[in-house]
Amino acid sequence: MVKPDRAISEHGIVGDMETAALVAQDGTLDYLCWPALDSPTVFAELLDEKRGGAFSIAPQLVEPRRLQLYVPETNVLITRWMADGGSAEVLDLMPHPDARVHPGNTARCILRRISVTRGTILFKIRCAPCFDYAREIPNISTIDGGVKFTGKDLTMHLFASIPLTANDGAAEATFELSVGKTAWFTLGGEDLTIPDDAMLSAEIVETTAAWRSWAGKATYRGRWREQVLRSALALKLLSSRQHGSIAAAATFSLPEAIGGGRNWDYRATWIRDASFTVYAFMRLGFLEEAQHFGRWAGQRVMASDADHPLRIMYAIDGSEAKDEEELPHLSGYAGSRPVRIGNGASVQTQLDIFGELMDSVYLSNKYGEAISHNGWEHVRNLVEYVIEHWQKPDAGIWEMRSEPRHFLHSRLMCWVALDRAIRLAKKRSLPAPIVRWAECRDAINADVWENFRHPEDGYFVQERGGKELDAALLMMPLVRFVSSTDPVWLKTLDAIGEQLSDDGLVYRYRVTDGLEGDEGAFTTCTFWYAECLARAGRLDAAQLTLAKGMRYSNTLGLFAEEQDVRGRQLGNFPQALTHLAFISAAFFTDRRLDPSHRPNWQP
Secondary structure, three states, X not given: OOOOOOOOOOEEEEEOOOOEEEEEOOOOEEEEEOOOOOOOEXXXXXXXXXXXXXXXXXXXXXXXEEEEEEOOOOOOEEEEEEEOOEEEEEEEEOOOHHHOOOOOOOOOEEEEEEEEEEOEEEEEEEEEOOHHHHOEOOEEEEEOOEEEEEOOOOEEEEEEOOOOEEEOOEEEEEEEEEOOOEEEEEEEEOOOOOOOHHHHHHHHHHHHHHHXXXXXXXXXXXXXXXXXXXXXXXXXXXXXXXXXXXXXXXXXXXXXXXXXOOOOEOOOEEHHHHHHHHHHHHHHOOHHHHHHHHHHHHHHHHHOOOOOOOOXXXXXXXXXXXXXXXXXXXOOHHHOOOOEEOOHHHHOOOOOHHHHHHHHXXXXXXXXXXXXXXXXXXXXXXXXXXXXXXXXXXXOOOOOOOOOEOXXXXXXXXHHHHHHHHHHHHHHOOOOOHHHHHHHHHHHHHHXXXXXXXXXXXXXXXXXXXXXXXXXXXXXXXXXXXXXOOHHHHHHHHHHHHXXXXXXXXXXXXXXXXXXXXXXXXXXXXXXXHHHHHHOOOHHHHHHHHHHHXXXXXXXXXXOOEEOOOOOEEOOOOEHHHHHHHHHHHHHHHHHHOHHHOOOOOO
């Protein structure tokens, strides 16, 4: 195994709802796509420590202790070094779009400010971008107040409060700071101009205030509020301010198992993941974000027809997701190859997406804007598609690359699509063949109960006629297909706990999926499992599972996609689906623990 210089968990994230950067605990900014989240990388040392490119800030201290934290209720990140010889910190942020200090100033950037809090410290700085997924080393030239990096399709400016030297494709500086002194750096596109100290100080103040203003809209006041709010702030960074879409994660090709080939690009909007995110935002009182995504999703629905059906994922701007491509020149995180961009799963058939989408449409109409006549006509077309195709096999929620199968979760979400469409039609008095839709919904229900049960033990199983379990079954009571205390469901819950769970780690399945290598435990499933326990009235077990799951975040409260057997983070980071699953589990468990919301029956 190749040990990476910086583990996935040793990172914080900053962003401006257009792109995001990862900053490691040693002060290195080692991942950034620019100008958008799904643009090519500028820094990718996280994926190749030799050629990926990075922006490092290194105080010359002997064996410092490294700490990271966020300014409370913001996405302003502080990285600290504490040693016998002194202490220092760097504050990282991207100016919030609502924090434009001067009218007309629309230049975006990353702002890095170094401060010394004890002693006099020598710093070494090196900014060495490698454009286009490390396929291009840009030319570097000096400009007034900094340097310019010029590539074929991208130009970036780096300004600093201290002199920079251009050396072998990198901007470098060595300097000393004493207590109370600061140094700053701003990196952005070619429209970025040299700032002054007052302007940067104002941007820090205004960005902090803007994030706190947004976080202050949260209506949640229950248990685990700090962690819930951190998850909401992470989800907000993955949301596109311009388009309303929500990325599945900020990164690409971080492995599901070290040295394995399950390395996928998550910088796209999955209809499934984003629809779940709408529910999380609504629960916390962030209705504007839910409505913004609803409008984006509505545009995708309106654009779909028989020749261009609804896709499982889209690029962040709503266009077709990029084709899958391998980057053989990159060594991969901890030697995990191949490094991939784009996602081949975009062409798969996954019937469950119609259920997730219809659930978000129903919720958006229930709590927000009413659907238009034209929008409803397109929804009816989607429902008819579900009626025609629900009995067909597909790739399933986990995007298996084996032969299509008849998955219970896909059947379940087809049921949800019909159920929510019927509810919406009744609630809004919308024209619909409700009787025919209800007949199909009930047929799906009967099919699940009759054909997706273990032949000996009777609990629900992953696929028709099979015997294996699937953590996606945990969605059954969450979407109200089955009572959370139904005896058959409780058997299923127990079986998942026995066969797929390991001390708070929950695996998706144990079957062949057509992919090489192994995968880790799936963090999202831990929180689905916790919520199902709470819904079943097993509150002690739910709290313990929730507590274990929370420990799988990093020190900042950020979750990756998976964990290895030691609970170390794997996969793309931070992952939206995990954060929203945690929010849902925390929200529901908190309500059940409140005496005023406890059910009358005994657990």
